[in-house]
Amino acid sequence: MRWTLGAVLSVVMSPVWxxxxxxxxxxxxxxxIVEPWEVNTRRFAxxxxxxALLDTIEPAAGAFHILVLSPPYDELGGRQCKTIGVSAGVGFSGAGFETLTARYDPAVGLSFxxxxxxxxxxxxxxxxxxIITLNQATGAIEAMLE
Structure with missing residues (x-):
């Protein structure tokens, strides 16, 4: 899939979105998956x-995405699989996977x-x-940028 500069430029920045x-x-x-895998993937729960940190190479100014594998499980025992980016196939320009932190709040679920x-x-x-929140019981994932 090819992305034009116009598609990348259409991403609108605001304080929280x-x-x-x-x-x-x-x-x-x-x-x-960004190499080395052992540095750019982490397990929780x-x-x-x-x-995991993904680099799709294009679009160059938005090639990084976050992969999330999590409950709930399907009828065959597989986890749900989601990716997080900015919009319409455009990811982040950079991602500091080494800065990833996690915490658990029973009222919210896992937060990253x-x-x-x-x-x-x-x-x-x-x-x-x-900021990514994950409710393992429902599978709901929300992501916001601050």
Whole structure:
């Protein structure tokens, strides 16, 4: 899939906005997991939840996505698979997977935070904190950038 500069430039920046959480598709290829895998994947909740950093190469200013494998399980025992990016196939310009932190709140579920960079045509590259919440019981995943 090819992305034009116009598609990347259409991403609008604001102080806090929702990120796109979608079912795994072309972003979630094994060859997109950033090497070394042991540094760019992490397990949580006794191994039931895994996050991984993906680099899809294009679009160059938005090639990084976050892969989330988590409960609930399907009838064959597979976990749900989601990717998180900025919008419509555009990911982050950069992602500090080494900054990934996690915490658990029974009222919210698992929460993750990590530093990311996004491209904005007016300001060029902007840094922020990606906040991901995961409810393992329902499978609901939300992502916001602050």
């Amino acid at each position: 929702a990120q796109e959480v979608v079912d795994c598709d072309w972003h979630a290829r094994a060859d997109a 006794g191994g039931d939840v895994r996050l 935070a990590m530093e990311v960079t996004t491209y904005d045509p007016e300001y060029e590259f902007l840094s922020g904190t990606l």
